[in-house]
Amino acid sequence: MSGYLESQLIILCLATIYAYGIFLPAASGQLNLGAAGFITLGAYASAWFNASTGAELPVWLSVILAMMFTGTIAFVISFPILRTRGVYMVLATFAFAEVVAGIVINVEELGAAAGMPVDAHLDVTVIVPMTILVILFSFYFMSTRLGLALRSIHDDENVATLFGVNVRTAKVVAFTVGAMLMSLGGSLYGHHYNYIEAQTFNVLLSIYILLYVLMGGTQTAWGPLIGAAFFTIVPEALREIAESAGLTWLAEGRFMMFGAFIVLLMVFRPEGVMTRTLQDRLGGGLFRRKKQVLDETAANS
């Protein structure tokens, strides 16, 4: 595999892992604009556990410990943050990410504003299997009882409560597990590029990850995968085409076209690219039984 393709594959993998981290809370209708905060925590914690100036642990152990560390923090802050709703939750998670960035940039042991070198290197042979693992885990997670609970909260929180779903537990678990996935993504980022800087994980990153998820659609576990793949592949492909055809306006304007695409998608398909209806339609034979059940329910009601 050429170096260029490999680097693009890594970017795609990391974007996918981040997107699933945001997707789990979003599957229950909770918008988390604090992705950068959890990624920062994961990247720095893993780097510190692994570093010779820190705890000096093997790389796999430091990645796991970083996930536990981020998970603990996410669990603790999820209680106050999940008290807020709607726009307040967007703002609260966003403020959390800014606080994390502000603290990290001032800790001398973590390199402060100059950034921090990371010791162990992980290459594409680790990152791709991990990504596949994350995708499989998310599909499994959404098919469990808890995943079903998240879907029901997404559709109507009050009705879900009436049917005995423990809304608080489901939301806290989704938020925490999502944060752990983002921590994993952050650790992989650090160990692949071997250098981390708090400024890389900024508001724009959080915004883009949230967009991956909302563009892909929050109704099915395919959403984040489609969103992340689309967002990373299409701009690169457009750049390639534009450069080989000598169209400078396309190379410069591709992000504007992208913004316009987001706006138009919200007009014509506000639920995101992948919906449950589309999944059933595409599934054909594979989901036939399920579709029949759906049709019967629709006919009876």
Add this chain to the structure above:
Amino acid sequence: MLVIQQLVNGLMLGGVYVMVAVAFTLIIGMLNFLNFTIPALFMFAAVLMYATMSGTLPFGNDLILTIFGTEYRWIAGIIVALIVIALVSLVIERFTYRYMKAKYGDATEHALPLVSSLGFLIIFEHLVVSTWGSDPLTAVSPFGQGTFSIGTIIFSVPQIVSLVLSLVVVVMLSVMLKASKLGRALRAIAERPDAATLMGVEVGRIVPVVYVITGLLCAISGVLFTINYTTVDAYVGDTVATVAIAGMVLGGLGNVWGAIVGGLFIGMLEVMSIYIVGADFAKVPIWGMLLLLLVFKPTGLFGHTLIGKGKF
């Protein structure tokens, strides 16, 4: 004395935040969504002002030069920025508020305008980057470094003018909301759009007005920013708007007077934190305050409990 000087500087900085915070609070209070095109409009106005003053607009530079001459090009800058932003606001209204509803009902339905506004943010930032480049752009201030001092405290004239101007604009706005027919219609929409429609308020006609008003607030504040701080770039809106959001939450969502107090306070908090704990650490007090406020008193100082509930 140095502390008082810092407080004065903070008040001046707060003047920039006040208008942006008021723009945010108007959209949240009236239409119930967090409008991320506000940083884009602020930045675009600031860059247009720079471009007109330095003659780097894509077209029309010669015309402006013959009408206004080099001396008074800043007037042309203000006119260009206000007109362009007002037109752009109408386009944005067409694609955010009007398509708020999802076809099959969805919990993230209320996030739609938020997402479209993020789309517009991306469009404008890249429009500016591809036209003027991503490096900081420095304009020459038409008023020079006019300062005067009372005792040992130094005041900068353009900053005082813009602080007073922004307060006057905001006060006029709040009087308009209280007293005029348009203001009454707006408050009716804020309370319940359906009921307002039944009572004969033309929601489809009034909502664009809200967009144009907030757009003009951003434009004025962006223009003043260019005159005062002279250096702008494609991402200046993000920095200013995020701090302004903190100011808005402090004052309470949907409350114009709250946004004024919050904006001024956050400006002073920023300058004082830089003075006391250093520039690198200055973010922590602001965002820590915002986080605590959202968790323990989400209505802010003067907010309404109903605004922003369950919506984005």
